[in-house]
Amino acid sequence: xxxxxxxxxxxxxxxxxxxxxxxxxxxxxxxxxxxxxxxxxxxxxxxxxxxxxxxxxxxxxxxxxxxxxxxxxxxxxxxxxxxxxxxxxxxxxxxxxxxxxxxxxxxxxxxxxxxxxxxxxxxxxxxxxxxxxxxxxxxxx
Amino acid sequence: xxxxxxxxxxxxxxxxxxxxxxxxxxxxxxxxxxxxxxxxxxxxxxxxxxxxxxxxxxxxxxxxxxxxxxxxxxxxxxxxxxxxxxxxxxxxxxxxxxxxxxxxxxxxxxxxxxxxxxxxxxxxxxxxxxxxxxxxxxxxxxxxxxxxxxxxxxxxxxxxxxxxxxxxxxxxxxxxxxxxxxxxxxxxxxxxxxxxxxxxxxxxxxxxxxxxxxxxxxxxxxxxxxxxxxxxxxxxxxxxxxxxxxxxxxxxxxxxxxxxxxxxxxxxxxxxxxxxxxxxxxxxxxxxxxxxxxxxxxxxxxxxxxxxxxxxxxxxxxxxxxxxxxxxxxxxxxxxxxxxxxxxxxxxxxxxxxxxxxxxxxxxxxxxxxxxxxxxxxxxxxxxxxxxx
Numbered sequence: 001x002x003x004x005x006x007x008x009x010x011x012x013x014x015x016x017x018x019x020x021x022x023x024x025x026x027x028x029x030x031x032x033x034x035x036x037x038x039x040x041x042x043x044x045x046x047x048x049x050x051x052x053x054x055x056x057x058x059x060x061x062x063x064x065x066x067x068x069x070x071x072x073x074x075x076x077x078x079x080x081x082x083x084x085x086x087x088x089x090x091x092x093x094x095x096x097x098x099x100x101x102x103x104x105x106x107x108x109x110x111x112x113x114x115x116x117x118x119x120x121x122x123x124x125x126x127x128x129x130x131x132x133x134x135x136x137x138x139x140x141x
Numbered sequence: 142x143x144x145x146x147x148x149x150x151x152x153x154x155x156x157x158x159x160x161x162x163x164x165x166x167x168x169x170x171x172x173x174x175x176x177x178x179x180x181x182x183x184x185x186x187x188x189x190x191x192x193x194x195x196x197x198x199x200x201x202x203x204x205x206x207x208x209x210x211x212x213x214x215x216x217x218x219x220x221x222x223x224x225x226x227x228x229x230x231x232x233x234x235x236x237x238x239x240x241x242x243x244x245x246x247x248x249x250x251x252x253x254x255x256x257x258x259x260x261x262x263x264x265x266x267x268x269x270x271x272x273x274x275x276x277x278x279x280x281x282x283x284x285x286x287x288x289x290x291x292x293x294x295x296x297x298x299x300x301x302x303x304x305x306x307x308x309x310x311x312x313x314x315x316x317x318x319x320x321x322x323x324x325x326x327x328x329x330x331x332x333x334x335x336x337x338x339x340x341x342x343x344x345x346x347x348x349x350x351x352x353x354x355x356x357x358x359x360x361x362x363x364x365x366x367x368x369x370x371x372x373x374x375x376x377x378x379x380x381x382x383x384x385x386x387x388x389x390x391x392x393x394x395x396x397x398x399x400x401x402x403x404x405x406x407x408x409x410x411x412x413x414x415x416x417x418x419x420x421x422x423x424x425x426x427x428x429x430x431x432x433x434x435x436x437x438x439x440x441x442x443x444x445x446x447x448x449x450x451x452x453x454x455x456x457x458x459x460x461x462x463x464x465x466x467x468x469x470x471x472x473x474x475x476x477x478x479x480x481x482x483x484x485x486x487x488x489x490x491x492x493x494x495x496x497x498x499x500x501x502x503x504x505x506x507x508x509x510x511x512x513x514x515x516x517x518x519x520x521x522x523x524x525x526x527x528x529x530x
Contacts, residue, residue: 020408024310026304027307032171043220043279045280047209048214049283052413057278092170
């Protein structure tokens with residue numbers, strides 16, 4: 001399960017990068033996808049009269065999986081606090097496995113990483129923000 | 142009870158135009174044609190048996206149509222494995238005004254006025270799906286509509302707690318339960334199966350010569366034309382059903398919410414793999430026009446008259462060729478009656494068996510949705526009923 005403190009951060013990142021998909025799938029689906037770091041399975045409703053949400057759900061699950069991985073990477077990197085956002089984005093991208101990289105279009109991936117990094121930095125600079133999202137070096141400072 | 146039975150017969154078993162006649166009673170047409178050409182004492186008995194045969198083929202196709210949807214629901218519930226289901230009553234959040242509107246649009250309520258024991262609210266079951274250990278969630282907002290037996294909706298958020306688009310999608314799915322498309326779906330599913338079966342059976346009793354061969358060929362050409370017409374209608378009907386459900390859903394939203402859907406319709410509507418990009422865009426345009434003008438434009442596109450004329454012409458031509466074909470039947474009436482009796486017996490037994498199987502799956506569905514059957518250690522297991530409260 002995802003660290004519960006990361007859920008609001010992931011929620012806001014996914015809502016920023018995939019606003020239409022979030023709106024389509026609704027609260028419960030988004031909550032479950034975030035809580036399970038995108039590791040969800042989809043049951044087909046084939047044969048029903050249905051509104052097919054599979055594309056939006058797959059997109060969000062991919063986004064959540066990548067965002068969770070990058071968040072863990074940033075937290076575990078000791079020297080990342082001294083780097084600029086573009087450098088962090090580049091390092092985060094390098095840390096992704098080919099399977100994770102292939103889940104999203106390059107432009108969407110860049111947008112997701114930028115949103116995630118900016119949120120992480122925003123949280124560290126905001127007074128009284130949650131320590132869970134602080135970069136290791138900045139936490140020490 | 143008597144009124145309901147008579148109404149059912151009038152509504153579903155009595156054809157109102159040539160199209161209905163040839164799709165419902167093809168064997169009866171052949172038998173009547175045979176009696177016309179080779180008048181005999183056994184002729185009327187043969188017509189009666191042929192009508193029973195057609196009735197049982199119709200019942201088989203109807204059960205198949207129902208079973209198709211129930212099988213889809215069973216498959217979805219099996220795939221959802223360990224999800225929890227919480228029933229949500231429609232009456233919890235529907236206003237009196239909305240109920241009146243729903244009744245006005247509901248074919249089921251209309252059938253209720255004919256004495257059939259059907260109420261719209263009773264026929265819609267809504268379940269809130271909660272994720273389980275296997276982390277499986279439905280890939281769609283799905284409504285499994287079983288004509289006249291009810292609809293099961295699987296949703297993820299309570300409609301009162303849902304976002305605008307979700308509420309729109311929810312009422313859209315309720316729009317699919319209204320019943321107007323039930324009869325059409327069922328009719329389109331049956332298609333030309335019944336006349337095709339009658340023609341294939343006629344191959345065994347025909348006297349073969351050049352004339353019978355040409356007439357038989359013409360019968361198959363007429364059936365082929367009907368098949369193509371129905372296939373076109375099926376594709377078109379699918380998009381029309383979606384647009385009707387969209388319009389129904391918009392009636393249940395506040396003016397602000399409807400305007401939100403109007404503004405974002407192109408992006409909000411999920412990409413349906415069965416529709417082309419053009420059809421998707423057409424649907425979004427229909428939403429915008431409906432919100433702005435409050436008028437439905439779906440009926441303008443249906444071309445019901447064109448379809449009626451085309452289908453009536455093709456059906457009449459098929460009836461004509463079938464009557465002509467019956468002239469070349471070489472079997473004696475006694476032989477045909479004896480064979481038809483056996484076929485009828487087999488069909489009735491098959492119908493009963495299929496219905497029992499279908500009914501049994503209904504128990505499985507009820508038990509999963511009520512939590513009596515649960516996914517434990519990789520398989521479904523029957524649980525003792527837990528006393529409520």
